[in-house]
Amino acid sequence: MSKKIKYLITGGAGFIGSNFVHYLFRKHKNIHVCVLDKLGYSASLANLKPYQDCKDFEFIKGDICDDKVVAKAMAGRQVVINFAAEVAVDRSIDDPQSFLKTDIFGVYTLLEEARKQKNFKKFIQISTDEVYGQILKGSFKENSETLPRNPYAASKLGGERIAYSFFKTYNLPVVITRAANNYGPAAYPEKVIPLFITNLSDGLAVPVYGQGKQMRDWLYVEDHCTAIDLLIKKGQDGEVYNVGAGEECTNIELTRRILKLMGKDQSLINFVADRPGHDFRYSLDCSKLKKLGWKQKYNLTDGLKLTVDWYKNNEAWWRPLKKNLDQRFVSGFWGEKK
Ligand SMILES: NC(=O)c1ccc[n+]([C@@H]2O[C@H](COP(=O)([O-])OP(=O)(O)OC[C@H]3O[C@@H](n4cnc5c(N)ncnc54)[C@H](O)[C@@H]3O)[C@@H](O)[C@H]2O)c1
Numbered sequence: 001m002s003k004k005i006k007y008l009i010t011g012g013a014g015f016i017g018s019n020f021v022h023y024l025f026r027k028h029k030n031i032h033v034c035v036l037d038k039l040g041y042s043a044s045l046a047n048l049k050p051y052q053d054c055k056d057f058e059f060i061k062g063d064i065c066d067d068k069v070v071a072k073a074m075a076g077r078q079v080v081i082n083f084a085a086e087v088a089v090d091r092s093i094d095d096p097q098s099f100l101k102t103d104i105f106g107v108y109t110l111l112e113e114a115r116k117q118k119n120f121k122k123f124i125q126i127s128t129d130e131v132y133g134q135i136l137k138g139s140f141k142e143n144s145e146t147l148p149r150n151p152y153a154a155s156k157l158g159g160e161r162i163a164y165s166f167f168k169t170y171n172l173p174v175v176i177t178r179a180a181n182n183y184g185p186a187a188y189p190e191k192v193i194p195l196f197i198t199n200l201s202d203g204l205a206v207p208v209y210g211q212g213k214q215m216r217d218w219l220y221v222e223d224h225c226t227a228i229d230l231l232i233k234k235g236q237d238g239e240v241y242n243v244g245a246g247e248e249c250t251n252i253e254l255t256r257r258i259l260k261l262m263g264k265d266q267s268l269i270n271f272v273a274d275r276p277g278h279d280f281r282y283s284l285d286c287s288k289l290k291k292l293g294w295k296q297k298y299n300l301t302d303g304l305k306l307t308v309d310w311y312k313n314n315e316a317w318w319r320p321l322k323k324n325l326d327q328r329f330v331s332g333f334w335g336e337k338k
Contacts, residue, residue, distance in 0.1 A: 004032045004056070005121075008077040010064050010110065011084030013037040015187040016126070016221055018047035020081065023225035025051070034058045036073040037084065041324070042188035046317055064106035067113070074113040078121040079232055082110055085159075088190060089130070089152045090333045093276060096151035103155035104162060111166045111174075122232050123163065123174045129217075129244065131157040131178060134279035141285045142178070142240040149277050160240075167238040175235035177228060180244035180284055183303065184221030185310040189322045190329040193304075196255060197311045198322050199330060200262045207332035210274035212252030215281040219245040220303035223296040227289060234292045244284035247300040257300075261308045272332025 007024065011017040012035030021033060033051075037043055039061055051057035062069030064084045074080070084106060086092065086099040107125065114123050132140045133147035148154040160176045167174040183193045196206040227243045235241060249257075255269060286294075298306070311318060328335075 004030050005079060006032045006034070006077045008034050008036060008073055008080045010036045010080070010082045013039060013043035013045060013047055014083060015042070015191075016182055016224060017081075017083035018044075018186055019184060019221045020083070020225050020228060021048065021051070023222065023229065027229065032056045032058075034060060034073055034077065036060045036062055036064065036069070038063045042087070042190075044186070044317065044321065047186055065101055065109055067109050070109050070113045074110070074117060077117060078119055079124075080110060080114055080122070081124045081126065081228060081232075082107060083126050085126070085156065087152065089150050090275060090329075092150055092152035092155070096155075099151050099155040100158070103152070104158040107159035108162050111163060111172060115166065115170050115172050121173060122235070123166075123172055124228055124231060124235070125160050125163040125174060125176045126228070127160040127176050127178045127240075128153065128156050129178050129180050129242065129282045129284050130279065131160065132282070134281055135283055136281060139283040139285040140242065142242055142288055149279055164238065173237040175231050175237065176240045177231060178240060178242050178284070179224050179227075180217040180219045180282065182219050182221045182224055184307055185314070186317065187221075189318050190325055192251070192254070193258065193307060194311060194318065195329060196258045197262065197308055198318055200259070200264050200268065201311070201315075204330065205268045205270040206255055206258075207270050207272040207330075208251060208255055209272060209278060209332075209334070211271065212250060212255060213280075214251050214278060215248050215283075216251070216254070217244045217283055218247045218249060218254070218300050218303065219243065220296070220298035220306075223298055226297070227294050230292055230294050231289075241289045242284040242286045243289060244286050245296050245298070245300070246286070248283065249300060257304060258308070261304060270332065271337050273334040273337050275334055
């Protein structure tokens with residue numbers, strides 16, 4: 001029998017990380033998965049409940065900036081996917097320091113331990129399209145200029161460049177992904193789609209920043225997972241890969257689509273003050289990833305329907321998280337429209 005592949009999934013109690021754990025166990029046999037997560041505000045252990053008695057699963061509570069805990073979690077691992085990060089742009093504008101710590105120093109700590117492992121196969125650094133900054137026309141390619149415009153995006157760029165330097169300097173097999181906005185089951189309800197669904201479930205208005213004219217490309221989380229899985233096998237070391245769905249939509253159009261799916265009318269739209277330096281549009285050219293054989297499965301219509309249904313059927317998951325959510329997210333993080 002072939003030996004088990006040993007994965008380390010950091011941030012695996014969060015949104016994309018936990019979806020990736022589900023994906024791995026659905027798609028692969030002969031694997032062992034260790035999740036390292038500090039269980040921050042956006043994490044939910046309920047996401048990992050299906051594996052609590054699984055002999056091929058281990059959970060370690062800890063911080064990726066802590067070299068001792070990272071050494072323990074990394075021992076004998078062959079594949080690392082680093083999802084752990086401080087993620088919310090609004091929070092990074094409010095308090096940049098924690099972003100610099102986790103999203104740069106934390107990545108460095110993981111890389112240092114990864115390069116001590118024997119038979120190490122792949123380090124996937126999950127980055128974001130926000131590292132490019134905004135683009136008004138056309139789409140970013142992997143070699144486009146990077147001009148991050150908020151502390152979250154700048155920290156993520158720092159983290160991925162440290163990872164690249166470990167490839168160049170120490171030959172560590174690093175692959176970097178830059179993904180578009182993800183949505184789907186188990187996203188923390190401060191993110192726009194689950195925030196709007198859960199607000200509407202409670203009969204509350206939905207806070208739309210500015211005029212809602214910003215454009216985003218929406219990637220269903222399972223499609224992100226299939227891309228990462230493919231890149232573990234086929235991604236070229238030292239390379240960056242864009243991961244987007246090409247499902248562009250303005251925020252106001254997205255809001256109207258959610259209202260319609262929830263059977264609510266437009267009187268529940270509340271235009272609020274815009275985020276400072278709000279990026280207007282992101283768009284990714286994903287031909288490099290597609291050449292490796294990746295194809296997305298979900299368009300925005302199908303993905304949104306699945307997401308709305310998931311939140312309708314999983315109130316017990318989101319209610320405790322929503323209860324503790326900073327109320328600024330619920331009514332508009334930057335306050336009343338000026
Ligand atoms: N959500 C998106 O739209 C999106 C898009 C592109 C890229 N990404 C990237 O994907 C990754 C996951 O994002 P997400 O949306 O699932 O976020 P999330 O907040 O749901 O999950 C992040 C997880 O990381 C954990 N974590 C945070 N700091 C940690 C630390 N110092 N040590 C250990 N664990 C820590 C949290 O507890 C949480 O469980 C991030 O790296 C993010 O930058 C997200």
